[in-house]
Amino acid sequence: MTKPRIGIIPGDPGGIGPELIAKLLSQPETAEKADILLIGDAHLFALGQEQAGADFEMRTCNPLDGDWTEGDGIAHYPRETIAPDAITHAEVSLANGTSALENLNTALQLAQDGIIDAITFGPFNKAALIEAGLGHEDELHYMAEFLGVEGYISELNTLDGIWTSRVSSHIALSEVPDYVNEERITKAVHLIDNVLKRSGLSRPRLSVAALNPHAGDNGNFGTEEIDVIQPTVDKLRKGQVNVDGPWPSDTVFLKAKAGDVDGIITMYHDQGQIALKLMGFDRGVTVQGGIPFPVTTPAHGTAFDISGTGKADVKAMQAAFSIACNMVSNWQAS
Amino acid sequence: MSEPVLHQQPFTNIQTLKPLILTPGDPAGIGPEISLRAWLAGSHNIVLQGDISYFREIADKAKLAINFAEYDAQSFAGNRDTNCHVLHTPWPVPPKLGTPDAANAGQIITAIEQGVAGVKKGQFSALVTNPIAKDSLYQVGFAYPGHTEFLAHLDGHGKRPVMMLANAELRVIPLTVHIPLSEVESSIEDADLSETLLIIGDGLKRYFGLARPHIAVAGLNPHAGEAGYLGRFEVDKLAPFLADFTLEDVQISGPYSADSLFHKEARDTYDAVLCMYHDQALIPVKTVDFFNSVNVTLGLDFIRTSPDHGTAFDRAARLNARPDSLIAAIKLAENMALNAHGN
Incomplete structure (x- = not known):
């Protein structure tokens, strides 16, 4: 059986990404799960090993020139995106953002060309990416444009088998009600349904969260549940989607915690992220939903407060890598 | 906590x-x-x-x-x-x-x-x-x-009654309670923030045996607005308010990104969290301990x-x-x- 081919990029050079990669790759079982292609500056991967106090071997290759998986060990595609002395440690900078974005571009192109199957990336710093010309509210929207994706996209978050998708994401809370419409809810439900099916669940059990407190309390605290969410859920059920709701958002996660639900469709960013990060701050993974191949990353950020100290916890990065491997193995055409 | x-x-x-x-x-x-x-x-x-x-x-x-x-x-x-x-x-x-x-x-x-x-x-x-x-x-x-x-x-x-949800792991106070999500931002006034913080501070000192309680304040928007990119409420209103507002023997800090405020390590750094809306408070308190959560009213005699x-x-x-x-x-x-x- 061929192994999944996973491209790994460092993310923001001033954050904990390089250190996490060193910690991940220094564990022998990592390379057993996949053929790994590191994409980025050689000195960034050396920096990570120094920060982590953990070593791994890599061999240089050019993936555009023949089958890069031939050969032993971890492959490295050297890039030059930043000079070693231009890295700003634990600080937002144009140079850091540019490096992160250039390595992302390379990885996206390799995946689009079928040279790698999936991407796992170290944490990005959004402000640095925006300075470097991201031009979108987040990296997901940037990737979608880069790849010409026209369908619905949503960050999916996952922890210990619980998945969430969102009807709205990186927008002000006051704008959220404008996003709560039949089209977006339907697409968010189909997206998580498809990703879970393609990841090996034959009939994912899905629940939709309400927008308002107490799911609107029969219209006393808001009418979106009655006017929009309930009719949309009913329509989806008639379309044979295994979904229910809307459920009050302060109890819907208890269903997932109890193992009764695989995926929860949330109306806004913090509705899902508060619960998931509470349950497993150190293990949560973000999957870029709607992209034509698996792209995963730890749910946490660059952790500038501890970057360079060697204290970064590798569990979420490990989980991100494992989920990418599993998704490639189970990936079925949608 | x-x-x-x-x-x-x-x-x-x-x-x-x-x-x-x-x-x-x-x-x-x-x-x-x-x-x-x-x-x-x-x-x-x-x-x-x-x-x-x-x-x-x-x-x-x-x-x-x-x-x-x-x-x-x-x-x-x-x-x-x-x-x-x-x-x-x-x-x-x-x-x-x-x-x-x-x-x-x-x-x-x-x-x-x-x-x-x-x-x-x-x-x-x-x-x-x-x-x-x-x-x-x-x-x-x-x-x-x-x-x-x-x-x-x-x-x-x-005085305004202040609802607090408490269990052994966490105390949360929703600043706004039973209103539609669409009305949350427009309904928050400086006077609500100051009166609520005063009542929480007094309550924690008087009833919870905390000599100098620490109240963490959650932001409204995702990532607490990410410096204004994801909403202006924190930059324009909440952060300036908190910078100017002090209470004797009460430590107040924030605004914090709400999704990074409720895991164990974060909970150890404060005594209570002032949240901006109902579910921002109720999701974490019920997720952390559904059966042992208590509703407390502060601000009464x-x-x-x-x-x-x-x-x-x-x-x-x-x-x-x-x-x-x-x-x-x-x-x-x-x-x-x-x-x-x-x-």
């Missing part, structure tokens, strides 16, 4: 703490049953309001071995008492589990009024309320959005706690309700009374 310093009272002093008064809530719900289960579980320093024959009936049906007595302040022996004391007030019509009757609505309200009066007079050390169903109370002209607002009205000093669930009419007739949240509410009210007593 740092360890609250409970003012250690000698055991005898606990006996002198006046009993807690438990309102019946809606007698067709699980209130009477969980009150009896709480008593059986060892919470004896409580007085149950309601109809003594109805309590006997519930105890019989649920097979709870309890001796009842009509409450008498002279003979009441607090936690050592072997009888369950009932402040007897008959129901106008016999309650039927699972089927609320508007004919009893007036008495449900009267019981709350009597409970508050008793606590205000010092006959009881705290008020613990069982769940009510607003729909049947509305039929008899009850004009308050809920328990909390009604209690503030009975308290009668015009007396101590009030209640279980964090409703009447559960649909399950009341089964008589297998879990009393965990009510027991937690009784214990917390008792601790709050001891701390206030010690101060």
